[in-house]
Each structure stands twice: as structure tokens, then as C-alpha cells.
Amino acid sequence: MKLGVNLGYAPPGTNPAELVPLVQEAERLGFDSVWAAEAWGTDAVTVLAWVGASTSRIKLGSAIMQIPGRTPGNTAMTAATLDLMSGGRFILGLGTSGPQVVEGWHGEPWGKPLGKTREYIELVRTALRREVLEHHGEHYRIPYDGAGATGLGKPLKLMMRPLRAEIPIYIAALGPKNVELAFEIADGWIPIFFSPEHARDAFAFDARNGFDISPSAHVVVTDDVEAGRDVVRPILGLYIGGMGARGKNFYNALVRRYGYEAEAEKIQQLYLDGKQREAIAAVPDALVDDVALVGPRERIADRLDAWRESGATTLLVSSLDVNSLRAVAELVL
Numbered sequence: 001m002k003l004g005v006n007l008g009y010a011p012p013g014t015n016p017a018e019l020v021p022l023v024q025e026a027e028r029l030g031f032d033s034v035w036a037a038e039a040w041g042t043d044a045v046t047v048l049a050w051v052g053a054s055t056s057r058i059k060l061g062s063a064i065m066q067i068p069g070r071t072p073g074n075t076a077m078t079a080a081t082l083d084l085m086s087g088g089r090f091i092l093g094l095g096t097s098g099p100q101v102v103e104g105w106h107g108e109p110w111g112k113p114l115g116k117t118r119e120y121i122e123l124v125r126t127a128l129r130r131e132v133l134e135h136h137g138e139h140y141r142i143p144y145d146g147a148g149a150t151g152l153g154k155p156l157k158l159m160m161r162p163l164r165a166e167i168p169i170y171i172a173a174l175g176p177k178n179v180e181l182a183f184e185i186a187d188g189w190i191p192i193f194f195s196p197e198h199a200r201d202a203f204a205f206d207a208r209n210g211f212d213i214s215p216s217a218h219v220v221v222t223d224d225v226e227a228g229r230d231v232v233r234p235i236l237g238l239y240i241g242g243m244g245a246r247g248k249n250f251y252n253a254l255v256r257r258y259g260y261e262a263e264a265e266k267i268q269q270l271y272l273d274g275k276q277r278e279a280i281a282a283v284p285d286a287l288v289d290d291v292a293l294v295g296p297r298e299r300i301a302d303r304l305d306a307w308r309e310s311g312a313t314t315l316l317v318s319s320l321d322v323n324s325l326r327a328v329a330e331l332v333l
Contacts (some may be wrong), residue, residue, distance in 0.1 A: 241271025
């Protein structure tokens, strides 16, 4: 099992440039990759370019670049440029995000994410191969010929010459159909809140050779297990309770599939009623232990066996604590 470090997106008031020494230490420790995320704050691309300029070996992954935020052509240009300038280190992680962000931030219709993702990746791969970009699908029409079109658009091919025509593409997916699509058309899968014991039943996946399953796990190395859980609990509370509307929260649906139906209902009810602290307190210890690595080194070492047996091929460590990175590196690498 390889290791990556997941930087996430920068919390308000912080500067991701300050994470460069952490990434450099991860590279020294033998971490295979570093990943940056985006929601509606810091973007993933700028952060990866910044840390890529300060490292030499570690792979640079987007977890994720939001599909509704960029055209397929723009994503292909960005991927090819980052890969070229980093010497072939880029991994293109893509995802649709959720309806609240898609429509509320990007101003795009939620639509049919499965079909849109399929067309999007097909277009990105076509562009990276420097083939003429022409597509007439349900979600993308290139050249554009819809309402307001001038009729002057013509099929183009990427002007630059990519270092690699086949840049790895990973999909962030939570629902069973999305995961099935990732295994069909992508090179890897980035699950969040991955439970080693429940994942196969919840997602119904079968690992295949060469396909990288890269779950992200919060890691807190501490002798005080309860205090460590309290570091993770607010993150789970936010996503399960507040990242989506009632009936349209993918994270809430995920933990329900893990068997936490009543707990998920309670957390969401409290969170959406404005009782965030109570919602966070309602996150059960068992769920934290299912999806995170918390406690002293010995406890984490025991827990890592389940992750190795789960089918995961890369563990993305969500931690900005250098001592936690060192501890996991010593246990895994």
C-alpha cells in the first residue's frame, strides 16, 4: 500500500503556501503523492503548481478538480501544462461535487452527473491525445452550435505537445453507480470516509490490476483516543449533517449504507436545525473509528491491517501534522 498526503482545501484565514515544508517532508519520507482539493475557496490547481515547484519526485494529484467549474478543454490544457512543468507527475482527479455547489457556486445545472462525467472524461482524453476535438453529445457539443452560436467555431486540437498523452484520471465517487463508472473508465478511484469493513458491501466493487483505489483517511496520532476522535468528529458532523440538503446529501447516504441510519438522521436533523455542536457530539465513536485512524501508534498499526485487506492500494493521509505523517510512514513504508 502506497501513501499520499491529502492537503484538502485551505480553511478560511490560512495560506496553503505554508504547507510546502510539510509536502517536502512527505516527499523525503517516501510518500508517493500529494493531493489538493477545492470547494468554493482555494482551488486545487494553484496549490499543486506551488508545491510542485518546490518538490522533485512526489506526484501531484487533484482531489478533486470540479467538473462543473471548468470546460473539458480547459481541464485538458491545465492537466497537460501541470504534467509538463512537473516532469510527468500530475494525476487528474475529477468529480462533480454536489448540487448545492454546482448550482449555487458554479451556476451550472446539476443535470445527469453520470452521463456528464463520461462525456467529460472522453473529451479530456481526446484532447490530451492531440486529436481534433469534435463532440456532439447530450451534455457537450463541440464546436458549440446551440442558442447564440455564431457558427464560426471549428474543431481544434491541443496546440501544445503533452509530455504524456495518457495522464492518469481518477474519479471521486460515493454512490454505487458512480463507483462502477470509475472502475469502467478511469485509472483510479478517490473515496472519502472509506470504511475498510463496510466498503465492499456499500460500493460493490471488485479490485482490478492496475486500478488505484485511493481512500482518504484522517489520521490523528495521540495517546488520548477520545481527544483524537474529537478532532475528526466536527469534520464528519459537517459533511453528514450540512453538506447537502435533506434527501440529497451523498455523505449522509454513505454512512447510512455503513449501518448508521439512525445516527445519520439525527446528525442531519440537528445540523440543519442550526444545532451544529449537538450534531457534532452525536457522531458516534464507532463511526470515527471506522473511517479514520486515531490513537497511539500501536492502535493505528493494528487498524492499518484492515485498510491493507480492504482493497485500498494507496492511503491518502489527511493530516497537516508532520509527526502523524512520520508515524504512518514508519508503519507502512
